Amino acid sequence: MALLLPAALGLLFLVLPLVGLLVRAPWSTLPQRLTEPAVLTALRLSMQTATLATLLCLALGVPLAWLLARVRFPGRRVVRALVTVPLVLPPVVGGVALLLVFGRRGLVGSWLDATFGITLPFTTTAVVLAEAFVAMPFLIIAVEGALRGADTRYEEAAATLGAGRWTTFTHVTLPLVAPGVAAGAVLCWARALGEFGATITFAGNYPGRTQTMPVAVYLALETDLEAAIVLSLILLTVSVVILASLRDRWTGG
Amino acid sequence: MRGVRLRAALAAVTALVVLGLSGCGDDSTDRPAADDGIGGQLTVFAAASLAESFTRIGQDFEAAHHGVKVIFNFAGSSALANQINEGAPADVFASAAPANMAAVIEAGDGDGEPVTFARNQLVIAVPGGNPDAVTGLGDLTRPGAKVALCAERVPCGAAARRALDLADVTLTPVTLEQDVKAALAKVRLGEVDAALVYRTDVRAAADDVDGIEFPESVGAVNEYPIVVLEDSGNLPTARAFVEYVRSDAGRSVLTAAGFQAP
Numbered sequence: 001m002a003l004l005l006p007a008a009l010g011l012l013f014l015v016l017p018l019v020g021l022l023v024r025a026p027w028s029t030l031p032q033r034l035t036e037p038a039v040l041t042a043l044r045l046s047m048q049t050a051t052l053a054t055l056l057c058l059a060l061g062v063p064l065a066w067l068l069a070r071v072r073f074p075g076r077r078v079v080r081a082l083v084t085v086p087l088v089l090p091p092v093v094g095g096v097a098l099l100l101v102f103g104r105r106g107l108v109g110s111w112l113d114a115t116f117g118i119t120l121p122f123t124t125t126a127v128v129l130a131e132a133f134v135a136m137p138f139l140i141i142a143v144e145g146a147l148r149g150a151d152t153r154y155e156e157a158a159a160t161l162g163a164g165r166w167t168t169f170t171h172v173t174l175p176l177v178a179p180g181v182a183a184g185a186v187l188c189w190a191r192a193l194g195e196f197g198a199t200i201t202f203a204g205n206y207p208g209r210t211q212t213m214p215v216a217v218y219l220a221l222e223t224d225l226e227a228a229i230v231l232s233l234i235l236l237t238v239s240v241v242i243l244a245s246l247r248d249r250w251t252g253g
Numbered sequence: 254m255r256g257v258r259l260r261a262a263l264a265a266v267t268a269l270v271v272l273g274l275s276g277c278g279d280d281s282t283d284r285p286a287a288d289d290g291i292g293g294q295l296t297v298f299a300a301a302s303l304a305e306s307f308t309r310i311g312q313d314f315e316a317a318h319h320g321v322k323v324i325f326n327f328a329g330s331s332a333l334a335n336q337i338n339e340g341a342p343a344d345v346f347a348s349a350a351p352a353n354m355a356a357v358i359e360a361g362d363g364d365g366e367p368v369t370f371a372r373n374q375l376v377i378a379v380p381g382g383n384p385d386a387v388t389g390l391g392d393l394t395r396p397g398a399k400v401a402l403c404a405e406r407v408p409c410g411a412a413a414r415r416a417l418d419l420a421d422v423t424l425t426p427v428t429l430e431q432d433v434k435a436a437l438a439k440v441r442l443g444e445v446d447a448a449l450v451y452r453t454d455v456r457a458a459a460d461d462v463d464g465i466e467f468p469e470s471v472g473a474v475n476e477y478p479i480v481v482l483e484d485s486g487n488l489p490t491a492r493a494f495v496e497y498v499r500s501d502a503g504r505s506v507l508t509a510a511g512f513q514a515p
Contacts, residue, residue, distance in 0.1 A: 105443040121444045122399070122427035204428025204439070205404070219431065222331040223406045 042216040050192040053131035061139040069147035087137040095201025126203035131192035139188040146180020290489030292320040300349035301432035306510040329407040329432030344485035350408030367478035371512040376464035401439040401448040404429040413449040415473035453511040
């Protein structure tokens, strides 16, 4: 009993806010509201940017996870700690940091502006970068975990048979950890979809260009509570679908 | 084995996420009553553009009334109005425009009628030294010019819309910010070439930015209303604070900050 009561309270605490969202949802006008151009624009932008951010995370994060799991080098623990920093960092701090590096007067940004005439803040690219920054650790941790759990004898066998590092990676390692990569990518996508703090700080807010779903929820709250609830319902639905797709590896057991 | 490891990794991710979500709140209110009933803690929700002057007025008010502690929540007036209507504990609301005040009054959250205590006017904020030689609203439509505006539901955004309409200028900003200080910050950071903000904001940030006056802003002057909130648990102090803002002492702080008399 001493454990069951707080456990029940904990469950209630987690579930009740979601129930509240469902209770206050404007069900009768939901179909019209879901098809409002502003909603669809934000939804489309969120889907596109989260997908691009996930692709970026896969391209950079999987090799980084491989490095952490398979290569012994001095300072590996420091690198692993650095990789997880965006996970615990408040996203708005990440946004400020991105602004200071990729902003028009930033370390890299001023060079980009002077050399190529490219400025990143307030662009859709900025949204993708902000989302990738906060989401990549999710992918790296999942993939590194999968790599560490995978049997290295297959890789050793491939190497003995003359396969190079790249061939071994693409033909042996990746297929072995594919489920882990997929799970990591889904988590990464979900985190990117929900990104708010770094996005509004680094990319600002403009409909169709940088106004993603979470930013739209935040802004709608001030003028149109029902619109905010409708947008939140969409994000809640996506989250539940994501969770369901991961049920065997995450919620099973 | 692989599944176990993966599950452990995911559990670690979950734990880290939970850690990252911790926050804190403090609802403690102690209100020892003095003879005139003025004392204790006072929570004032005020428009972002009032940050500097109200902080000063709050200090003066605390000095004038022993035992009073004034706590401010500065944000866009639309956000504040929404917070008040959703039940945020506040004693006084000072808005940068009548429209956002009306949202609170219509919801029945006001104690009495709001009164106008100041007026404010838009200027074009540009980086110090005005590197792009901006002289008026028309210059903001130059190709490649990056401009930050407030979102239209925020008073500075509504005023910007009126001024741009009056000037017959069609402007596509790079971002619509949630309060005037956020728009100003984009200029200070050098991320935009200009922003439409209040004269008072430019004066408060005079080290970093210059303010360019433009004629159309006369047609888009904002009136600032203030009201005591009905749910205030500290009505005597709330009323005294509103009176203080409207007194000569309060008005001189506002004037020094660049506000105009009501």
